[in-house]
Amino acid sequence: xxxxxxxxxxxxxxxxxxATLIKTADDRFIELIKAGQIASPYYxxxxxxxxxxxxxxxxxxxxxxxxxxxxxxxxxGKGIPLKPFVAEFMGKATGTCKGKGGPMHxxxxxxxxxxxxxxxxxxxxxxxxxxxxxxLRKSDDVTVCNFGDGATNIGAFHEALNLASVWKLPVIFxxxxxxxxxxxxxxxxxxxxxxxxxxxxxxxxxxxxxxxDAIAMWNAARSAVGRARAGEGPTLxxxxxxxxxxHLLGDDSHYISKDEMAQAMAxxxxxxxxxxxxxxxxxxxxxLTDLERTNEQAFEEAVRFGLDSPFPDVSELDLDVYAMExxx
Amino acid sequence: MTMQxxxxxLGFSVNEANLVEWMVADGTQVAKGDPLYALESEKSVxxxxxPVAGVLKIMKAAGEVYEVGTVIGxxx
Amino acid sequence: MSTAAAKQINMVQAIALALDEAMGRDDSVxxxxxxxxxxxxxxxxxxxxxxxxxxxxxxxxxxxxxEQAIMGAAIGAALGGMRPVAEIMLMNFMTVGMDQIINHAAxxxxxxxxxxxxxxxxxxxxxxxxxxxxxxxxxLESWFxxxxxxxxxxxxxxxxxYGLLLSCIFDDDPCIFIENLPLYFVPGAAPVPGERVPIxxxxxxxxxxxxxxxxxxxxxxxxxxxxEALAKEGISVEVIDLRTIAPLDMATxxxxxxxxxxxxxxxxxxxxxxxxxxxxxxxxxDQFGRLKAPVGRVGxxxxxxxxxxxxxxxxxxxxxxxxxxxxxxxxxxxATP
Numbered sequence: 001x002x003x004x005x006x007x008x009x010x011x012x013x014x015x016x017x018x019a020t021l022i023k024t025a026d027d028r029f030i031e032l033i034k035a036g037q038i039a040s041p042y043y044x045x046x047x048x049x050x051x052x053x054x055x056x057x058x059x060x061x062x063x064x065x066x067x068x069x070x071x072x073x074x075x076x077g078k079g080i081p082l083k084p085f086v087a088e089f090m091g092k093a094t095g096t097c098k099g100k101g102g103p104m105h106x107x108x109x110x111x112x113x114x115x116x117x118x119x120x121x122x123x124x125x126x127x128x129x130x131x132x133x134x135x136l137r138k139s140d141d142v143t144v145c146n147f148g149d150g151a152t153n154i155g156a157f158h159e160a161l162n163l164a165s166v167w168k169l170p171v172i173f174x175x176x177x178x179x180x181x182x183x184x185x186x187x188x189x190x191x192x193x194x195x196x197x198x199x200x201x202x203x204x205x206x207x208x209x210x211x212x213d214a215i216a217m218w219n220a221a222r223s224a225v226g227r228a229r230a231g232e233g234p235t236l237x238x239x240x241x242x243x244x245x246x247h248l249l250g251d252d253s254h255y256i257s258k259d260e261m262a263q264a265m266a267x268x269x270x271x272x273x274x275x276x277x278x279x280x281x282x283x284x285x286x287x288l289t290d291l292e293r294t295n296e297q298a299f300e301e302a303v304r305f306g307l308d309s310p311f312p313d314v315s316e317l318d319l320d321v322y323a324m325e326x327x328x
Numbered sequence: 329m330t331m332q333x334x335x336x337x338l339g340f341s342v343n344e345a346n347l348v349e350w351m352v353a354d355g356t357q358v359a360k361g362d363p364l365y366a367l368e369s370e371k372s373v374x375x376x377x378x379p380v381a382g383v384l385k386i387m388k389a390a391g392e393v394y395e396v397g398t399v400i401g402x403x404x
Numbered sequence: 405m406s407t408a409a410a411k412q413i414n415m416v417q418a419i420a421l422a423l424d425e426a427m428g429r430d431d432s433v434x435x436x437x438x439x440x441x442x443x444x445x446x447x448x449x450x451x452x453x454x455x456x457x458x459x460x461x462x463x464x465x466x467x468x469x470x471e472q473a474i475m476g477a478a479i480g481a482a483l484g485g486m487r488p489v490a491e492i493m494l495m496n497f498m499t500v501g502m503d504q505i506i507n508h509a510a511x512x513x514x515x516x517x518x519x520x521x522x523x524x525x526x527x528x529x530x531x532x533x534x535x536x537x538x539x540x541x542x543x544l545e546s547w548f549x550x551x552x553x554x555x556x557x558x559x560x561x562x563x564x565x566y567g568l569l570l571s572c573i574f575d576d577d578p579c580i581f582i583e584n585l586p587l588y589f590v591p592g593a594a595p596v597p598g599e600r601v602p603i604x605x606x607x608x609x610x611x612x613x614x615x616x617x618x619x620x621x622x623x624x625x626x627x628x629x630x631x632e633a634l635a636k637e638g639i640s641v642e643v644i645d646l647r648t649i650a651p652l653d654m655a656t657x658x659x660x661x662x663x664x665x666x667x668x669x670x671x672x673x674x675x676x677x678x679x680x681x682x683x684x685x686x687x688x689x690d691q692f693g694r695l696k697a698p699v700g701r702v703g704x705x706x707x708x709x710x711x712x713x714x715x716x717x718x719x720x721x722x723x724x725x726x727x728x729x730x731x732x733x734x735x736x737x738x739a740t741p
Contacts, residue, residue, distance in 0.1 A: 031377075031379060033336055033337070034336050034374075034376045035331075035334065035336065035379040036333070036335060036337075036396070036397060037334070039337040039396060041339070041340045064484075095517070096516075097515060097516050098517030098518070100517045101515035101517060107515070107516040107517075107519050108519070109519050114483045114520055115483060115516075119503055119507050119508075122476070122503055122507065122508060125472050125473050125476015125477060126477075126479050126483070126504075126508065127480060128473065128476060128480055129476055129477040129479055129481040129482070129484060129488075130480040130481070130483060132477055132480065132484070133481045133483075133485060136486065137484075155472060156472045156473075156503070159468075159470035159471075159472045159473035159476075160473055160476060163467065163468060163470060163473040249338055249339075250338035250339035250342075250369055250370065250372065252373075319518065320514045322513070322555075322577050323513075323575070323576040
């Protein structure tokens with residue numbers, strides 16, 4: 001772990017709790033998909049758990065988080081309730097979005113998750129708007145916007161960073177840089193040396209950090225959130241990480257060299273954090289196992305809830321298109 | 329309790345997949361997580377694990393393409 | 405009846421009045437767009453003049469030339485509880501922000517199961533007649549009317565512009581408010597302060613009995629001119645100003661065509677796959693036994709908007725083409741057994 005300010009024990013354990021909950025969710029979703037109980041394209045965040053875990057302990061319920069189709073880790077980090085979360089993946093009426101959005105559009109306003117997008121890069125301009133609204137309300141709430149390295153090459157990224165900087169918006173742009181934009185390795189699609197370098201072009205603070213180092217990530221997040229709350233404007237965080245399970249479930253990662261994958265898996269941040277917590281005396285193996293079991297049980301209850309829930313009635317097609325049914 | 333094995337959706341625009349081979353014989357006792365069958369869909373061949381422990385009953389033959397959601401077997 | 409002292413304003417003034425009224429009434433109303441603040445001139449057509457001075461530059465913001473950023477900021481602000489009025493200077497530039505408009509503004513209410521909604525108004529201007537060419541004068545309302553979740557309005561008079569803009573701003577769904585360049589400076593009766601025009605309500609602006617002509621935006625001027633001329637020839641034309649494109653007020657159109665049995669739809673957008681096609685299809689379904697002739701459509705020529713003046717003038721629905729289409733419905737119909 002890094003040599004810098006460290007979060008207290010309770011915070012460290014909370015980071016670990018969130019990270020293992022994410023892994024539990026990811027493992028179970030994959031099992032459910034393979035068992036045919038969820039039918040949806042699925043974008044696993046396995047390997048990237050520490051990023052939202054370390055960010056979320058720096059946020060309040062009223063802060064907002066924008067994320068993408070690869071977003072279960074960001075959503076769980078923000079505290080989305082498990083039952084409607086799982087039910088939405090199953091397309092059930094009890095889902096967060098009544099089954100009408102699905103995994104790519106998980107939304108839970110009460111948890112500070114107002115929008116999840118399936119369009120690469122589209123969340124950044126919207127995050128600006130959420131931050132602007134917070135500014136107008138004279139609150140010091142912040143907006144965290146998550147996206148991948150691939151998104152940094154699309155127009156919306158550039159437009160949004162520029163505007164956020166010019167308007168000094170309280171937004172934190174978190175690039176979860178796993179080195180692959182779908183199947184294309186970073187070097188083959190991105191002209192900048194690092195994503196953090198792009199901050200220079202937009203007159204904002206850019207930070208490169210090891211996203212798989214809980215303490216480094218926590219520090220980077222704390223700084224950026226503090227900057228935003230103080231009215232000092234946006235930050236671009238280039239958080240280096242890796243994804244173990246491909247772009248989409250069903251993807252065999254043939255475009256990633258076996259060596260690179262093996263190296264990344266050997267450096268899996270979760271067991272590394274677990275061992276470190278025990279080593280530093282922050283928790284016993286037993287305590288961590290209990291924590292993991294609690295997560296598993298809670299998730300299992302949510303799975304049960306989802307499986308037992310009904311599908312939405314076909315009349316739902318006519319609802320929520322407009323404020324009230326409007327014959328066009 | 330018998331659990332149905334449904335052909336899963338693995339990939340983006342797939343509604344069917346090729347059940348390439350069963351990795352255990354009909355009637356075998358399997359543990360949860362044991363490799364059960366191989367599935368080929370748009371991107372690749374994936375190994376699918378047994379979702380629960382029990383005795384496998386094969387209901388659909390390998391070497392054929394089935395629609396997502398087809399009951400291909402049971403474990404009880 | 406109007407008196408000599410009756411107040412007249414043009415559409416620019418009507419829009420400015422509506423924005424001022426809305427911003428004064430509700431702190432959550434925001435205005436953003438390229439060059440819209442007073443330091444940059446109060447808008448290229450001056451529709452937003454005075455607003456930033458009166459309401460401050462936190463609520464009235466000039467933006468960079470960045471339609472995705474503009475649309476996204478407006479959508480995010482709407483999700484955050486505000487009522488933003490975003491200006492896209494010219495309708496052709498909507499294309500640059502299409503992902504935000506179509507994939508997000510239109511769909512978030514549905515995709516979130518009603519948890520969020522986007523009370524956004526997009527003001528945009530277009531219209532041929534100034535030699536601005538193929539990328540600065542398109543009417544694209546069909547694209548937006550075709551997208552569930554959006555509302556689309558296109559007023560033709562200052563009073564309707566004022567009333568509809570107020571309705572759009574206080575509507576809880578994303579509304580696209582289409583303005584027309586030549587129409588900006590055409591005077592009309594001033595609106596009653598605070599009086600809103602409901603979205604989804606067409607208006608019979610001229611009563612008639614022989615044929616119904618449905619139109620909107622700038623083409624209304626041509627249509628009314630043609631109706632006046634035909635009246636002198638003994639042909640009675642009923643003219644309906646659609647005012648709202650989506651949701652379509654078929655009740656008003658049907659009431660009229662049920663009586664006249666003949667209909668023509670005229671608009672400046674392309675004919676093919678246009679608003680006229682939608683209305684014509686619905687009329688064929690709703691008035692099948694009563695129609696005395698197929699429903700006619702008049703629109704722009706099937707080409708990009710041309711630059712050269714004589715071409716541009718021939719491109720838009722001319723009085724001559726509208727007149728011809730009306731007469732077509734009155735010509736002896738196809739022989740039926």
